[in-house]
Amino acid sequence: MRTLARLRNIIDPLDLALGESFMREDIPALFGEAYNPGNWNVGHVVLARKKAHILLVTLNKQGRADEHKYMDHWIDDTHFHWQSQNATDPTSKRGDEIIRHAALGIDIHLFVRDAKLAAGKAAPFTYHGRVRYQSHQGSRPMSIVFGLDAVVGSFAGLDLPSLQPNRLNGLLKFLQNRQLFYFLSIMAKCPASPPLFSLKSKHCSRPWASACGWRVCAAN
Template identity: 30%
Template sequence: MRGELRQIVEYTAHRPRRVAKPLTEALSRVPLAVNARYSTDEILAALGWAELGRRAPAHMQGGVAWAPATQCDALLVTLRKNEKEFSPQTMYRDYALTPELFHWESQNSTSGTSSVGVRYQNHAQLGSHILLFTRESKSTEAGHPEPYVFHGTAHYVEHRGEKPMAVTWRLDEPMPEELFRRAAVAG
């Protein structure tokens, strides 16, 4: 019994801790917490974009969901991509630059002058929000969909290129060290 208790104490002492934090007042109606984990369905339901239990429509597979009900763009990023699960057109380079800065590539059809590209660049002035979610891979070792970690709101810093746009986002809440290391290695 003592051996088992010792193992539990050692495990919890070395286990990374992430404190879930509520969103800002402007997004208080969105039931998501920063640093918490969510499935795609839970994210879409929280944003008023889809109902729980329904699958994400095929056009959502690009990893971005614009939710007009909450004025949010949810960026759903899989950090480690492979040729088996992603087409050459969706092997976007997405990674953390620092705990506060994230490099993200838009969908291939997005340019700086497109309506979506303009919304990304001017989201703060337009009253919309950018929400960043990451996961390491599409599925767990058991073959189940890996949930996303919600990193909170982000703000446009700059972009380079077109179709896709390589956008740098500044996170309002820095990534915890353990998550930053995982997201930085992806680059």
């Protein structure tokens, strides 16, 4: 149990959820919260005590009233355009917290799905990780551009051989995005203090990179 506790101190479980799909009612548990339809059946959830804003975005707004057809869309792989609720302006609490979230120590988490339904049932949301405020226009609603910290399903620009041991989160994001690797076990300790991990594919034949004794192998 102590090993698990130490692991949680250096690995944010949300990093391992990057790119995964979650039903709306399962998302609160990622933040240590219980599902309450009154709080979570909306597109913008604020967890004040956790210093977190959660954006739950449905891209296809077909069937919704005009006042709820917010202009949400991907600009490119690393930027997302999000439109706030109609009551939000830059001077409101929510608007200000989004603009100044980095200075306030607030994380903004992005969950996106294409449509409300899939095969006649509620569709899950894909977790795209933390996003960073970049710019905004307008008021009530605000049109905001966010930058993504990681790109689901891509290399996200990580240079594996140059990674240092304290880049654990970045390395795990890379591995999980590619879905080529399997986390087996904690093997030993790194001299710098973080645990050393053995990351292997099921059929690992050649080393991919190493740093502070890390063993990372490419899948066949």
